[in-house]
Amino acid sequence: MHYYDEHTGNGGIIKTAGFGLNNLLISDSPQMKIMMHNMSGRKWRLQNDELFNGNVFETYNNNSIYVSKDSPVEGGYFLGDIYYKDNSGRVIKVENIKYLGNNQYEVSRTYVTNENAPDLSAPNIKPETITLESNWDLWNLFGAEKSVEYDELSRTFVQSENSIKFVVDMMNRVGIRQSDNIQTQEDVYQFMKHSDIHYMPVDGSVKQGAANMNDSKMWSTDNPEMLNFMKVKMNQAGIQLDKEHNADSEEVSLMTQVISACAQRGYTLGRSTKMYQALASLAKVGIQDQYEALSELYRISNSGTDAEYENQKSKFQETVVDLVFDSLLHQSETSDLVSKIAQKFVQEAKLGRKIQFKSDPGEHNGLDSALPFSIDEIYRKTYSIINVALTRAAIKIKLPGVLSILCPSFNIMKLYDGKLYHEYTDPDTELETIQQQYDANPIWQYQRQYDYTVGESRLGDIGDEFASSNIEEGIKLSREDYDVDEFIDYILNRGQFADNPRSQREFQLFSELFE
């Protein structure tokens, strides 16, 4: 986003990734609800900055906006069925909204059953008088983050973003006419679009031209009128073509750039070497089939009999053929000849025939099909394919799981012990109990287990114990040259790890990186 202010001559650049708040996110983070309030709680204002006073359930064409098909308004606009769940999980439907004047509205609501029928056993809900002065008020009227909608397929109510969508719909339909012929935003002042804070970038994304910066305490200060902001023209703003990333994909790609990044972050030679060793172990996993076949071939060629060698050689060749064949199938770019051969192989494979290694195209020997390595083009291409395939399998190995990064959040985002916040019946009490359990076994203990150095006072309990036991055995240890395997074994077989299968498993996975 590029912007320029003609009055001050100040220009700016914001390069960022925008994360939209939504009902699901807000329902699982009380802090996100504070942010939502700060962004949308500013009161509606007119062009002259006076506060808006009037009926928002009327379009700029002077048509009513209504919310129940049971009581339609002639010529009016039907916004949609509004459902949300109350704190006890019962579904409430907003039946009618009537303007009383001076931004006051009378709202009628009823309970409905999970099958979307009137709940006759539930008590009547008295009509309530509410004030609507901001998008926040409107969003709350529509159920806020507890918004639900009826799913015809499953015949039940499901989580919904409708409370947001309804506000958006009204933003587009409500306004002060500026012209008789309404075609663009210039012809109608859509005040609901102008009052909110639209973007809340952190300072790092504003590369140039930051103005009216808010202190970091505004992350948790619940007061929309307190936020400083600047106005930015949107005529030089947009999104990149590659417009969306998912941070929570189900695999992690290991890249060599990670090593470079680590080096740039000041990793010592020792630590970088350990990372290379870890990568080598992972690469070995990626090319395990080829690696084992080749190892066996080398071993037998040095010590085994001729028969064993020939037997193993043919197995290795089959492994290579499988690899090349698999690569040919998935190659997007091949020469005509290779492409034709690949097609032939595909046809043969579909017929259930076996494809085997063959060094001389002149000798077919009754094989179903053969990969003629002696043809020059095939030979070169084959080695290229093997090279690429091994690189893909080893260097760019994809691991199931997510990349989790420890980072401070000051309660803005929280983990709730494997559940979402809204899945707790009484989140405050239940989470307090869980927090106490975690506090009894804080994560810094893990750090202390590693953070030992013989001869210094910062010895962690376990590190101290481990170092002492090794000193007795005559092994001198320091933090830089300890034996990782030995230490890991030691930790796994003592105290909390021995009693905690989950910690043990996590630690085991971690230790495998350093095998």
Next chain:
Amino acid sequence: MAHPSKASFKNGYSLVEDEASRFNAQHKRNVSFTASMHEFQLNLLNGIPNEYNVSIIREITDELYNIMGITDDSVSPYDGATFVNPFIVYLENYSLGGAKAGMNKK
């Protein structure tokens, strides 16, 4: 020269180094002029407003360490992110027409 200088000035202040640093910092971001970008269509009745209220907030930072004992004294978890008003998310997609994206955008 409006861009903040990131020069280290190891040998004391140098105007040339200062200018070079600012020039470099400013122009490396000119990539966004040439990058393939979908601009928002303005002035649509169902689109975004022509002006945004942008409220910049100071990043939270803290010390961090992991179980290997590696520490970092200023980790910033949101690292250049922007939180977007949920209503604007939808209006932006209307203003992007056929190029509409999901909830999160770059």
